[in-house]
Amino acid sequence: MTGFTTAVHHLSPELALLATALCILVLDITIAQKSKRIVPYVALIGVLVTLILTYTLWGTEQIVLRVLTYDSLTIFSYFFLLITLIGLITISIHYIRDASDNAPFYYALLLFNGLAALLLMASTNILMMMLCLEFLSLTSYVLTGFLHQDTRSTEAALKYLIYGSIISALMLYGISWLYGLTGETDYLKIAASLANPGLWFAGESFKPRLLLPVVIFISTGFAFKIAAAPFHQWAPDAYEGAPTPITALLATIPKIAGFTVLFRVSALLLPSTTAVGELWHFPLLAILSASAMLLGSFGGLLQTDVKRMMAYSGITQAGYALMGLAIGTLPGVEAQFIYLIAYVIAELSIFAIILNLNEPGGSVEITSYKGLSHRSPLLAVMTLIALLSLTGLPGTAGFIGKFTLFSACIESGYLWLAVVGVINTVISFAYYWKLIRAMWLEAAESLPPIQVIVTTMPVLITSTVAIVVLGFFPGAMLRVVQFALRHFG
């Protein structure tokens, strides 16, 4: 508990983001319609300012307002999220300009979504975490249904909303149980209390599995956010119906925020040193991981809509990252974050490419990729590289992610998880192959060449270069993640 100025200093990134969002809302009311083109750039400037302010917090170790913790992990995850947000804003510019009259509102919502994610990643209190999770979900629901003229967008948002609300209720139930047992809301204090069952358990012998329902209920919320099976059913519909930049958002921000908060919960609230934490890591997280990988791989095989396919791919990728968390060791968690970085870069690339392929309101079938190697060799090669990264082929950042994951698995003796992961690598390629086949192997002489949208170019180039460079020289990425997790030994 520190002074007001320290609190404001640490909250400056969030405040900057909030200020930008409010500024955009004000601009929406005040300026003329045709001047509203500057709004995305205002948003970009705001995020850049937030990024700089986050940088000034480097090296800090502080608990703010009793509910937020600023440490190396916070700074790392903030950077990660804000850079992703920049990418999302950039790829939205062209699409939203054409698709909607409400553009400033869109950017404001995007920033609010980012704000929710930032607060979520810094929270170390179950109430704060719950609030931020809801905040994140609400903004995501609205953004999913942003194209309110388009029935698919509204339908997707409704499905997402209903599903998410039920899950939130379940999670809140589990969390309230924790509070009821221990009387604490801070992660560390709850963990200390759980480690000492005598404080709240009146019987003779406490068996950790008595807390299994609690642990399961709590996991539902996180699994929902990161779209891990069996709480993934919302994802294919939401991804398909949402406007494409929002699909990109759904594929990246909830996962970044979700995994970060899941890690904090796993490390602080339910560490594997306690008996309950043991249960949390294995079997719960391990089973979630395996089922996500398997369901995602097999589900994707039948899809013909590319955005749905990416949803299932995202489910599989969430499974992989969970593998790192389930192991419970430091190398495992490092592997989770490395994998996440590679995943987000690849997703941004793929969605930026999808934006170049479809018109607002249209769906993207695999046939839209037909003959892409003729129509735009650049886009075809970039898609290939991104897909290879998701498969985990060497030379890509995705391989580094998979390598660290399998390495951590084998080191800890979780051979079966690694085998499941390896099998799914092959299965998931089977549906990425459909895109590759359409691009390279199918002729499309009648289709016109594609002009790449200028505002998507920065994201395209940066992500493709990042995938390849990080695939061969991952040192920087590895050091960053190790630094972020240095306190979690």
Add this chain to the structure above:
Amino acid sequence: MDLPYLSALIFFPLLTGLLMIVLPRKWVNVIRVLGILSALLTFVLSSYIWWIVGTSGSFEMQLVENRQWISQFNVMYTLGVDGISAPMITITTFLTVLVLFYTAFTIQDRVKEFFVLFMLLETGMLGVFLALDLVLFYVFWEIGLVPMFLIIGVWGGKRREYAAIKFFLYTLSGSVFSLLAILAVYLNTGTFNIMEAVAAKPFVDNDLWGNLAFWAFFVAFAIKIPIFPFHTWLPDAHTEAPTGGSVILAGVLLKLGAYGMMRIALPLFPSQFYFYSFEVPIITILALFSIVYGAMVCMAQWDLKRLVAYSSVAHMGYVALGIASAAAGVNVIGNDPQSYNAASASLTGAAMQEFSHGIITGAMFFLVGMLYERVHTRDLKSFGGLAKQMPVYYGFMLLTAFASLGLPGLIGFWSELFVFKGTIRFMPIMAAIGVLGMIFTAGYTLWKVIQSLFFGTFDHERWENLSDLKWWEKVTLWPLVVVMVVFGLYPAPLLHTFNGAVMTLLNNIIAP
């Protein structure tokens, strides 16, 4: 020698490929010439490297480069060449020159992409042969997959999509399991370096982990070699690939698996390899299946290219048999010089067979492709009596076919001789069954290939206008034929190169 010859060798094709990417697509001839020149330079460099290895006087790894790469994982960028890898890189570059030269005349659409992919493929192949770090090996191995899969898929025959995805998924499945095995080796020995890991003798107590890791490696390499029953991707891939693709696939890519078996699987897991080659001889039996069954399937083929594809399975079976019989002797070679000689003979024979099969089958696929260019059919039933119409082609095919069946005086003979020399000592019955394969090989070669194509009645209406070989086709074939004859009559330098390195390998296995 401090110059990084090996890195230069590996990355020169890649740099050429990157240069080609920026060239305009319309500059087709520039790209072709650039590709051929680059491949030629790479060939010269690889020959020089072979010469360095041959004259170095030592049989250890030469020209070793060792740099930090991913220090967080203890993965080093380590390259080295010895008597087994030097001929392999030379045959890689040799076949690449010939393929690019031939392709310059035959492929007309999307030339730039083909050449770029081929340059990338060459980098991958060379890297596999030269890598001494397990992760580096794996990276180069996988890098070679995507260009090959695209080459089959884009420029291939009627069922190219199916063949390409089958090839890719099959090979990918094997290799991702080997990634787990690599990690297991690291866990056991603390290093990814192949030489150090062999010296650290992991998994000697033959426990479950050791067996699993061994099988993971074995299956990954067995898929590539291919050994029955992991061979089913090969007929489709070879048949549907464009000629240049088939040549490099059969000539080099299959050898990646055999090389991996020799360099990694055998030295790291000698006791497991021994157990499954000798006590419970699964591996030996599978190798024999490849030889005999492969040859019998060839006899039943009426598609010429598919026949040659299955003959690859049969020929690579000898490689597998050679490695298996060396493994079968692993327990006794330390004490018994005769067994040591037999083991080194069979391993040398296996290495030699890799080389000779590359040359012979490379030539066969070129010849099949040349015929297909003219007639657009590979159906053996439709031919006959071509000997008079295409005498030069007949000459080349006859020579290649005889080399394929192991006629003394041509290169194919020596490898089979040495493989059986070794196998007879450890597993005489298996050797006897293997020799059966040679009879079937003679059968399909003489009957299906020579007789169906060249003897018999000549169908005048259809084939009246068949032209004999053009100048560039002859230029493609002559180097291969010269190698077949020269090394067939005088294999000593080749055998000497292999033998020295093989003995070092065996010594590393028996060392305490």
